[in-house]
Amino acid sequence: MTDETSPQLDRLIAGYRRFRESGWNPNRERWATLRDGQQPEVMVIACSDSRVDPAQIFDVDPGEIFVVRNVAAMVPPFETTPGHHGVSAALEFAVQVLKVKEIVVMGHGMCGGCKAALTQELRGTEPGEGGFIADWIAMLDEARVPIAAQHGTTGRAAEQAMELAGVKVSLENLRTFPCVRRKERSGDLRLTGAFFAISDGVLHVLDEASGEFAPAD
Structure with a gap:
């Protein structure tokens, strides 16, 4: 020292x-x-990637958004097994204590976590050597199957399909939380999927009815 x-x-x-x-x-x-x-009305779930800071992208002041960032902007499904449920705890705090009105799940282009989920290059590695990441992004295994069948596991088309699918998986998992389902059903909470393209700086928003992402501008 x-x-x-x-x-x-x-x-x-x-x-x-x-x-x-x-x-x-x-x-x-x-x-x-x-x-x-604090009284933020919006929770943003984003990737830990250093290129996609939600506060910068949305140009907000301190106190405006409650942010959780992790590998690939994932939300795990609701579960009560023993363990340390960091994302679930943050979600519970945002919904039940802060009473946010909107949750935005924001994926992004060139996401290393989604790429690893697609290639499964970390599968079988030990914790501390890639195993924690492999276990985390295994939440995308089911979504990966049709993407790999259509696009393969390499190339930008496959990677972007995985990135967009990741947002949808997190939205599905959000709705497994009873408090989220209840508040969305009552109209007290809205869920939105978004995707930020690093290459051109354009934010895309998901239309869940069509399943398509369209530029916000």
């Missing part, structure tokens, strides 16, 4: 200082309203 910082941490600290000057100080009144709690 040394007292020296790394170049990576130095960049973060420099960014923090810019934030204090341009983000915190000019908006102190906004931050003051957040001291005693």
Whole structure:
């Protein structure tokens, strides 16, 4: 251990200082309203990929969206088996405590998690060596079958089909949660699927009736 910082941490600290000057100080009144709690009306479930920050894509202020990010923007199905259910806990908090009115599942282009689900390249690896990822993206195994049959397991067409299918799987899994089903049925909660294309910066929104994604703009 040394007292020296790394170049990576130095960049973060420099960014923090810019934030204090341009983000915190000019908006102190906004931050003051957040001291005693948060009241976001939207939950966004997105990928951990460093290129797809929901706050940046949707250009929102602090306190506007409640965000959960993980590999491939996945929502696991409702289950009560022992374990640490991080996404389920965050979902429960958003729906039951914060009472969000909208949940947006946002997939994205060039998703490494969806690509790995398609190729199954991590299948059989040990936890800590890829096994945790393999187990997580196995939630896409069923959706993978028709995609692999139509497009194969390599190439951009197959990858994008897997990315879009991942959004639909997460929406299906969201509806296995009793609190989500109940609130969607009563009109207190709306679920939306979205896809952000890194290549051209266009956001697409899912029309669940047709199963198609269309540009938001």
